[in-house]
Amino acid sequence: xxxxxxxxxxxxxxxxxxxxxxxxxxxxxxxxxxxxxxxxxxxxxxxxxxxxxxxxxxxxxxxxxxxxxxxxxxxxxxxxxxxxxxxxxxxxxxxxxxxxxxxxxxxxxxxxxxxxxxxxxxxxxxxxxxxxxxxxxxxxxxxxxxxxxxxxxxxxxxxxxxxxxxxxxxxxxxxxxxxxxxxxxxxxxxxxxxxxxxxxxxxxxxxxxxxxxxx
Amino acid sequence: xxxxxxxxxxxxxxxxxxxxxxxxxxxxxxxxxxxxxxxxxxxxxxxxxxxxxxxxxxxxxxxxxxxxxxxxxxxxxxxxxxxxxxxxxxxxxxxxxxxxxxxxxxxxxxxxxxxxxxxxxxxxxxxxxxxxxxxxxxxxxxxxxxxxxxxxxxxxxxxxxxxxxxxxxxxxxxxxxxxxxxxxxxxxxxxxxxxxxxxxxxxxxxxxxxxxxxx
DNA sequence: ATCCAATGTGAAACAACATTCACATTATAG
DNA sequence: CTATAATGTGAATGTTGTTTCACATTGGAT
Numbered sequence: 001x002x003x004x005x006x007x008x009x010x011x012x013x014x015x016x017x018x019x020x021x022x023x024x025x026x027x028x029x030x031x032x033x034x035x036x037x038x039x040x041x042x043x044x045x046x047x048x049x050x051x052x053x054x055x056x057x058x059x060x061x062x063x064x065x066x067x068x069x070x071x072x073x074x075x076x077x078x079x080x081x082x083x084x085x086x087x088x089x090x091x092x093x094x095x096x097x098x099x100x101x102x103x104x105x106x107x108x109x110x111x112x113x114x115x116x117x118x119x120x121x122x123x124x125x126x127x128x129x130x131x132x133x134x135x136x137x138x139x140x141x142x143x144x145x146x147x148x149x150x151x152x153x154x155x156x157x158x159x160x161x162x163x164x165x166x167x168x169x170x171x172x173x174x175x176x177x178x179x180x181x182x183x184x185x186x187x188x189x190x191x192x193x194x195x196x197x198x199x200x201x202x203x204x205x206x207x208x209x210x211x212x213x214x215x
Numbered sequence: 216x217x218x219x220x221x222x223x224x225x226x227x228x229x230x231x232x233x234x235x236x237x238x239x240x241x242x243x244x245x246x247x248x249x250x251x252x253x254x255x256x257x258x259x260x261x262x263x264x265x266x267x268x269x270x271x272x273x274x275x276x277x278x279x280x281x282x283x284x285x286x287x288x289x290x291x292x293x294x295x296x297x298x299x300x301x302x303x304x305x306x307x308x309x310x311x312x313x314x315x316x317x318x319x320x321x322x323x324x325x326x327x328x329x330x331x332x333x334x335x336x337x338x339x340x341x342x343x344x345x346x347x348x349x350x351x352x353x354x355x356x357x358x359x360x361x362x363x364x365x366x367x368x369x370x371x372x373x374x375x376x377x378x379x380x381x382x383x384x385x386x387x388x389x390x391x392x393x394x395x396x397x398x399x400x401x402x403x404x405x406x407x408x409x410x411x412x413x414x415x416x417x418x419x420x421x422x423x424x425x426x427x428x429x430x
Numbered sequence: 431a432t433c434c435a436a437t438g439t440g441a442a443a444c445a446a447c448a449t450t451c452a453c454a455t456t457a458t459a460g
Numbered sequence: 461c462t463a464t465a466a467t468g469t470g471a472a473t474g475t476t477g478t479t480t481c482a483c484a485t486t487g488g489a490t
Contacts, residue, residue: 003438004486028327033477043438046439106326112243112325115245153402157406163403167377175340176336188378220457259447260449
């Protein structure tokens with residue numbers, strides 16, 4: 001049948017987006033060459049004009065996600081703002097991003113994407129590391145400004161920050177949306193602030209607390 | 216070839232364990248009827264004497280994991296102990312468990328296990344919920360005893376607790392063991408204590424802090 | 431208008447799997 | 461010892477999915 005010819009660059013994007021939407025609605029196993037092709041309005045073999053194989057389609061989807069995450073981080077990290085507010089903002093962005101692209105937790109919690117593909121796995125690990133470093137540098141700025149306690153390693157606080165949404169996403173994912181994502185995140189955020197911001201802002205101004213709070 | 220006959224109950228366990236070890240070493244996609252059978256020393260079709268199909272083999276593996284998690288929780292929750300110490304203990308157990316059964320994060324971060332299998336997904340969600348409730352009840356005890364601050368919801372503190380190891384497991388999983396799991400967990404644990412235990416034990420004894428620490 | 435490269439098609443190859451089934455072997459109860 | 465139920469085997473079947481390839485069509489450059 002006479003399907004209009006479309007430039008390969010556009011087709012590549014269409015294909016990646018189609019794959020992404022399949023992941024969103026039906027999970028990763030739903031991504032078959034046949035289904036993606038049908039969604040784009042092509043015949044399976046046509047995809048091979050634009051991608052060498054299915055693997056590269058998956059890679060393209062990962063690239064889409066990577067782009068999103070990097071953008072999120074970059075747009076938000078304004079050195080002028082209060083670092084704690086920046087973190088709060090970032091947290092909300094992450095939630096929003098996941099609600100918009102439900103495919104992301106599918107990928108995050110999938111393993112077939114990475115297994116037996118060390119290169120891809122490494123690339124994704126690097127992405128996460130970048131994100132983690134970004135968060136850590138925001139925290140470090142907070143520590144320098146005295147908004148965030150200084151007796152804790154910035155990087156491990158960053159890991160704690162990830163812990164705010166990671167399990168929440170997981171539970172949300174597992175419960176098919178039953179779990180109240182926004183509410184939970186708001187609650188755990190408060191606890192994060194408890195842990196990270198100085199105990200009493202009015203009393204102690206510049207000092208961290210060293211070991212006074214522990215026995 | 217004359218393979219010795221073995222009672223179905225024992226075979227079932229052998230098969231489940233074989234599947235588990237496959238998941239550990241090569242991930243979920245490595246679990247094929249053929250491979251499991253070879254590992255047990257049987258022919259693929261033989262498995263059907265003991266399981267109705269592949270799905271039930273996966274279910275059996277999930278049961279193994281479930282058993283471990285429940286046991287972990289039950290063995291540790293001794294009402295006589297300091298709740299904070301119990302949590303610390305539980306955290307370490309979780310780490311130990313994951314180090315021993317690497318299959319667990321494979322399952323936790325997998326989706327093909329659950330997708331299109333609402334029943335299994337629900338069952339697993341219930342397992343996690345049970346775990347979460349167990350943690351929450353430990354926390355609640357701590358709040359009653361005054362070891363844990365009372366101005367936070369026990370359940371959301373439990374979610375925060377999960378956040379201590381969940382992202383760490385993920386990073387560890389993704390980095391193929393590069394990520395220093397134990398170290399990270401120890402660090403985030405300290406922050407968790409910061410967030411959850413009263414600010415200064417010597418000063419405030421029975422009271423939680425209400426809203427004094429925030430603006 | 432013609433030609434050529436890019437894009438699209440349909441059929442077929444093929445590989446990996448799960449599952450079934452008729453038949454073989456083993457263990458054991460009687 | 462023998463009958464019988466449980467367990468094991470090998471071949472076959474059907475399905476699903478990826479990929480290849482020869483051929484067709486399209487659109488634009490000349």
